[in-house]
Amino acid sequence: MQSDVSNKFTSFMSFDYGKKRMGIAMGQRITQSANGIGCISAVDGKPNWEQLDKLVAEWKPDAFVVGLPLNMDGSESDMSKRANKFSKRIHGRYGKPSFTIDERLTTFEAKQTAKGLGHKGHYKSDPVDELAAQLILQSWLEENPLQAE
Secondary structure: OOOOOOOOOOEEEEEEOOOOEEEEEEEEOOOOEEEEEEEEEEEOOEEOHHHHHHHHHHHOOOEEEEEEOOOOOOOOOHHHHHHHHHHHHHHHHHOOOEEEEEOOOHHHHHHHHHHHOOOOOOOOOOOHHHHHHHHHHHHHHHHOOOOOO
16 A cells, blocks of 8 residues: 555554564654564464464554565566565554565665674674664655654
């Protein structure tokens, strides 16, 4: 679901979509900030819904943002099609809007950030997916600032 973003949506949960793990971040438009809150497991791109249900109940986002891993030329990849499908599923499951954003090079940037923080930049032991979700949401918030009424 991509459309105008009204001011009634202020808190967002974002996802760095993956086949085995999904990084998650929360952010809000008042301060234009995002923070990683963890990862959930997935099997072939299908999230552990029980884990996700708990996070959604705990954080109570107004809407969702899912990163689309497009090809470098901007065309759709198999993963971006899967991420789009995931975006539609969470919209249907939770009845809240789900927006998407181009996330090219986000994982690369997250790995560099993790290394800068003293991590090795590995997926399993370091916060790469979580950082990627944070970067995805931060980009989305910058592109969709809260408007003065």
